[in-house]
Amino acid sequence: MLSRIFILIAAIALGVPLAEACRYSVRDVGFADLGNERYTLRCYVEDPETPDAAGALGQAARTLLGDSNVIFEVAKREPGREGLVLVSPDGKRSHSIAWPSAEAGASEPEWDVAQSIIASPTRDALLEKLIPAYAVVLLVDGTDAAQTKRAHTAAVEAIAAITKLMPEMPKPVEHPPVVVRLPVDRMAEETILLWSLGLDTSPTPEPQAVVVMGRGRRVGESMRGGLITRTALQEAMAVVGQDCECGLDRVWMQGERFPLAWGRAEKQAAFAELGFDPDNPKVKAEISRIIARGPNSRPSGKPQSASDNFDQLALGYSEEIIGIEEPMEEIAMVTTEPPTVTPQPTPTPEPAAAKTEPAVEEPTGSNPLAWTVALIAVVALGGGGIVLLRRGS
Incomplete structure (x- = not known):
């Protein structure tokens, strides 16, 4: 009987810190603005x-x-x-x-120029999808229709494969990835977006693709032409669902973000989706600590490889063909115009009383390793005392 109690207490002692270790996913980190990426x-x-x-x-x-x-x-x-x-x-x-x-x-x-720095039709479409969706595949069409079709098929198949794996991930997300397509004839108005994500700003025969998550953050490297495969896209999207406390290389969490506005509406929507406020100072401090203490094998600016960390993910990936029975959600073409801004000569500051921020869930600052050592020590001492008492009796 005593041995069973000892095993139960030890299991609880080991389980508590493990439960605390998985607070944020890579996708969660993608919503944080640490203030050093302006x-x-x-x-x-x-x-x-x-x-x-x-x-x-x-x-x-x-x-x-x-x-x-x-x-x-x-x-x-x-x-x-x-x-x-x-x-x-x-x-x-x-x-x-x-x-x-x-x-x-x-x-x-002047107002049109300032607005164009942070907004455009495709960026508006991306922002609308990024908050609820697991991730977004931005597919820039090429002038070669056959290559573009193959790239789109690869994106749809990769999304279907990831969607099947999402329930088993450390922090499941309700909405699967989606595709946002940028036609060739709309590239001229999206040069800032394309430049910021490392893509060609002028039409090319080959299509281009990149996976984006959270607050407009790029995942992995951009892909072109024949490099846009189901495998490459699936690997990049698989990273998004991982626990940020694992041994994953931190470069996956530090991809470039495209210029965008993130106002009150976006903050409240992100809070409702994530269950915590990514702009809370304590949350940002915790995420900064996680990024700083983890492995970061590549210096800033060095190209990334989509395959370097995939063997750590253990998501049951295989190369079998997956049939697509239902079309995945996608934006086939971005045709909306940029929002019209009606500037005021002297903008009136919003009263302080009107600013109501959502309640913030503060992260705990406990150390899982310390919990483990302390609780195991208590269990060991208690077990030893019980044994001595039984021998004495």
Whole structure:
């Protein structure tokens, strides 16, 4: 009888820390904004020290970029550095921003430019799907119809395979992955999105694809042409459902995010979907700690391989052919226009009383290893005492 009690107590002692270890998935981490991944919208002017040197553009940027992952700054104009550029978070890449032509007839081009940095039809479609869905496959059509069709078929088959595995993942998600397609004739208005995700901004014969999760974060590397296979897409999507406390390489959680606005509506929707607030400082501190302490085999900027960590996932993957009985949910074509912004000359700040943030579930700060050692020690001492008492009697 005593031995059974001892085994039961030991099992409980070992089970408690294991239950605490799986708090966040890789998808959860994808919703966190740790504050160190900001794009910079840089405006080159003659004298940056002059008050309101950027004029109406500065006012528009301060108003529209407040809830985004883009900051605005002015810099002194130098030879070879003129106009307006968007700089990547690591500072190694830049993208020139074109000013609206006179033929466009924009009454306030500065506001249109600032809005285009963080919003576009395809980004709006991605944002709508990313919060509820497990992940999104962004498929950029190529001019070669046959290659594009093969890539789309690979995406649909990969999604079907992952959907079957989702209930067995550490933190199941209700909505399966979806496909968002970008037609060739709409690429010109999505250059910022394509550039930020490492894709070609001009039409190419080969299609392009990338898996995106959470708050617009890229998973793995982008794929082109014949590299867009069911296996490659399934491997990237399988990572999204893994426990972030496992031995997975942290580069999977640190892919580039595309420029986007993340306002109150998106924050509340994410809270409702995840069950916690990814913008809570304690949550962000915990996620930062998880990323910092885990394996990170590649320095920033080094290409990733989609297969490096797949053997750790143990998701029962096989190469058998899966028949598709029902079409997967997808956006066949993005045809919506960018939202029209009606700026106010002097935006009125929202009263503080109106800002109601959702209740925040705070993470526990317990150490699983310490729990294990302490409880096993207590069980061992208790068992030893019982044995001594029985011998004495």
